[in-house]
Structures are given as structure tokens and as C-alpha cells.
Amino acid sequence: MSNRLHLTRLPLAFLTAALTIELLDELVDGVTGAAWPLLRQDLALSYTEVGLLLGVPALLANVIEPVFGLLADAGRRRAVVLGGGVAFAVSLALYAVAGNFWSLLAASVLFYPASGAFVSLTQAALMDAEPSRRENNMARWTLAGSVGNVVGPLLIGLAVTLGLGWRPVFALLAALTVGALALAWRSREVLAGGRADEGLDWRTSLGEAWAALRRGEVRASLTLLECSNLLLDVFRGFLALYFVDAVGASPAVASLAVAVLTGVGLVGDALVVPLLERVPGAWYVRWSAGVAALVFPAFLLVPSVPVKLVLLGVLGLLTAGWYAVLQARLYGSLPERSGTVMALGSVAGLAGGAVLPLLGLVAERFGIEAAMWLLLAGPLALVVGVRGRR
The missing domain is CATH 1.20.1250.20 (MFS general substrate transporter like domains)
Known part of the structure; x- marks a missing residue:
């Protein structure tokens, strides 16, 4: 009701x-x-x-x-x-x-x-x-x-x-x-x-956007959003290649891995809707990021493909809701300036886009498994950086 x-x-x-x-x-x-x-x-x-x-x-x-x-x-x-x-x-x-x-x-x-x-x-x-x-x-x-x-x-x-x-x-x-x-x-x-x-006019809006970017809370929110994306879009983008090149799985198994992550993520997104009616978003993100920081290394280290798929499903559940909570907190840090949020998000996206070529260079030189270990920085940053509002 x-x-x-x-x-x-x-x-x-x-x-x-x-x-x-x-x-x-x-x-x-x-x-x-x-x-x-x-x-x-x-x-x-x-x-x-x-x-x-x-x-x-x-x-x-x-x-x-x-x-x-x-x-x-x-x-x-x-x-x-x-x-x-x-x-x-x-x-x-x-x-x-x-x-x-x-x-x-x-x-x-x-x-x-x-x-x-x-x-x-x-x-x-x-x-x-x-x-x-x-x-x-x-x-x-x-x-x-x-x-x-x-x-x-x-x-x-x-x-x-x-x-x-x-x-x-x-x-x-x-x-x-x-x-x-x-x-x-x-x-x-x-x-x-x-x-x-x-x-x-747009000049006034530009001045407000620059003033917003100078605020530490806004910069922190933008940074945390980009960090969360390491285990969201970035992880999903490299997942099939990881299963084929590092695990030695077939392309069919790699496709199954992507389907598991996406499908379980959908279930997680559905569960997050009623969950956020009962618990604070900051608490949920910190708790789930802490667990993800343990599950993700286990996913990389375990040799069994079926176990990897199970752990992949767990990661899909744990990362559900990260974007929703962090993006909402960014809007909350700039009340009545939602267009500025979009503008700053696009600028941060340009900076975040540099992560993909960097990971590609690491994968080319040291192997894709080494590049995947760098994604652990995402949940660790959320554990350290996400705090409840006073």
C-alpha cells in the first residue's frame, strides 16, 4: 500500500x-x-x-x-x-x-x-x-x-x-x-x-556549472559514479573477451556469461526498488561494494567455469542499484540544477572514457586478466568514498 x-x-x-x-x-x-x-x-x-x-x-x-x-x-x-x-x-x-x-x-x-x-x-x-x-x-x-x-x-x-x-x-x-x-x-x-x-541565459547557467564543479561534494559524486562504472559497463564490455582469452572458454560460453550478468542484473534492479523503500541508499551501496570487493577477486581466481558463472551472478546482484543511488545523490547535491548535472556528467564521461584505452593498453601488454584486476578499484572506492548525508 x-x-x-x-x-x-x-x-x-x-x-x-x-x-x-x-x-x-x-x-x-x-x-x-x-x-x-x-x-x-x-x-x-x-x-x-x-x-x-x-x-x-x-x-x-x-x-x-x-x-x-x-x-x-x-x-x-x-x-x-x-x-x-x-x-x-x-x-x-x-x-x-x-x-x-x-x-x-x-x-x-x-x-x-x-x-x-x-x-x-x-x-x-x-x-x-x-x-x-x-x-x-x-x-x-x-x-x-x-x-x-x-x-x-x-x-x-x-x-x-x-x-x-x-x-x-x-x-x-x-x-x-x-x-x-x-x-x-x-x-x-x-x-x-x-x-x-x-x-x-546560457551564460548564467555556464557560470553556475563552473561554480558547481568547484564544490568538493559535486566532484566526489562525479568521481564515485565513474568508479562504480568499472564494475558496470566497463566490466560488461570486457567480460566476453576475458572468458575467451583468459579462461579459455568458447564464444558460446562467453555469450552465456554476458547473459548471466545482464539477466541477474535485471533481477537485482527489480529487488532494489522495494529495498530502497526500507534502507538508506548510501548504506546499501557501501555494504554491497564491500561484498563485491571480496567476490570479484574470487571470480578472477577460481578456475572452474561453472563457479565463475555463479559468482558472476552474485556480482550482478551486488552491483544492481549502484548507478541509481549515486546518480540520485549527484542530483541531490545540485538541487534545481538538474541540467547542470547532465552537463557535468557529460564532461566527466569524457574523462571516464579514457579508462577504456588505458585498460586496452594494459591488456595488450600484460594480458586481459591483469586489466580485469584494475577494476577492483571501483568497489574499493565506493567503500571508502560513499558516506551518508548528515
Whole structure:
């Protein structure tokens, strides 16, 4: 009963719109990841072109997205979100009709910043709409994304089984975006937030962002988010290679390992939603990070593949909720400056992106197992750095 009452504090239309937008964004991520072999074959892409498609749009987005955040804090969040939704739908339609590398690159270059405007600023609006329950609503947001990430590859698999190929899937996602955009339009007043009529300009927002970055609490929150990502996206990105190159497992077993981590992580995200109704988020992150700091070395040291898979599932449960709690705490450190949070997060993402090439160099010189040991810094940093608010 209490959870139902908590949900009614937000307008139902807006909550539905926000969670649908995050679900859709992660659906696209899951679909795109699973469709790369099909895209490479049908469009005759080289590995160099695949690397450019993955790297260039993401880099450009990290440069552009801080501007969206500053515009949002200048009172233009609603326009940026809705405009981003239109660009999001158009980019997916361009994916569906792409015929070569250049057209696919154009779709990607449009999609990445569109996702920042449409999805990230919707998250910001969700955090502003109910400040006292940021951790709980971030947990719901993360759960919606986890569902999309799991279902996305299944959509590609179903389309291939039916002989449809990958293009109809992207066309379907474009159509679903139009529906999500309609839901967002119904909630445009909530999207606007409390600064829509303040008449601020982007220079003022830029000054506020610089002042925020000078605060130790904000820098610590950004750092902890990047540290948590070592056992989240970074670990997941290297996992299949680790199983093949270090463990000596087959590609099929490596795929199973990724599925275990993703699937159990979805269960963990579902369990975190009611858990955060009962325990403080900071306590949960420190406790789970402490246990993860013990389980992760065991995962690396144990020789048995079945035991590794079991420990991998335990890690999936332990790391669930880290992003939700830490991102909510970052929003809490900058109340009514959610666009600034997005801008600073993009800047921190540029710095955090340097971790991947560094790990690649370590793996190249000393082996991938040595690179994996460096990821232990993530949970250790959370144990030391996460503190409850006074």
C-alpha cells in the first residue's frame, strides 16, 4: 500500500512517459548491440568503420550534451526534450533505411545527442519532480532500462527467426518513439520544471556549472559514479573477451556469461526498488561494494567455469542499484540544477572514457586478466568514498 501511495505523488502520465522513454532508449541499445553482425554483413562494413561508428558519435555527443544541460537550466528544458524526441525518432528511421557506412554514420551522429536531449533531460525532470524520493525513482528508472536492455537482443533474434532482418526492428523503434513523444507532450508542464519562466541565459547557467564543479561534494559524486562504472559497463564490455582469452572458454560460453550478468542484473534492479523503500541508499551501496570487493577477486581466481558463472551472478546482484543511488545523490547535491548535472556528467564521461584505452593498453601488454584486476578499484572506492548525508 505504501509503495502505491508513493507512486501517486508523481503525475501518472509523466511517470509513464519517463519510464517509457528510458525503456525505449535501452531497447535501442540492446537492439543495436545485437544487430552489429547483421549490419556489418549487409552494409559490407569493415572493422575500422565499425569502430568509427561506435566512437565518433559518442565523442561528438559528449561535446554537445553539456550545451543541452545549460539550456535546460536556463529554462528551456521542455523545448530541448521535445526537440530531442523528434530527432530521436528521425535517427531511428534513418537507421532503418541506411544503405552504406555514411548513411549509418549520419543516423548515429544524430541519435547520440538526441538521446542526451530526450532521455537524459527526461531523467532530470523526474529527479526534479519529486526531490525527496530521488533514489527510489532512479531505481525505477534503472529497472525500466534493464528491461529494455534484455528485451532488445530478443527483438533482433525474433526478427531474424521470422526472416524479417534488422530494418523492421529499427522502424518499429521509430514508431514507438512517436508514441513516447506523445506521452511526453502530455506531460510538458512537468518537463518544463520550475525554471521555465526565470529568463536565465546560457551564460548564467555556464557560470553556475563552473561554480558547481568547484564544490568538493559535486566532484566526489562525479568521481564515485565513474568508479562504480568499472564494475558496470566497463566490466560488461570486457567480460566476453576475458572468458575467451583468459579462461579459455568458447564464444558460446562467453555469450552465456554476458547473459548471466545482464539477466541477474535485471533481477537485482527489480529487488532494489522495494529495498530502497526500507534502507538508506548510501548504506546499501557501501555494504554491497564491500561484498563485491571480496567476490570479484574470487571470480578472477577460481578456475572452474561453472563457479565463475555463479559468482558472476552474485556480482550482478551486488552491483544492481549502484548507478541509481549515486546518480540520485549527484542530483541531490545540485538541487534545481538538474541540467547542470547532465552537463557535468557529460564532461566527466569524457574523462571516464579514457579508462577504456588505458585498460586496452594494459591488456595488450600484460594480458586481459591483469586489466580485469584494475577494476577492483571501483568497489574499493565506493567503500571508502560513499558516506551518508548528515
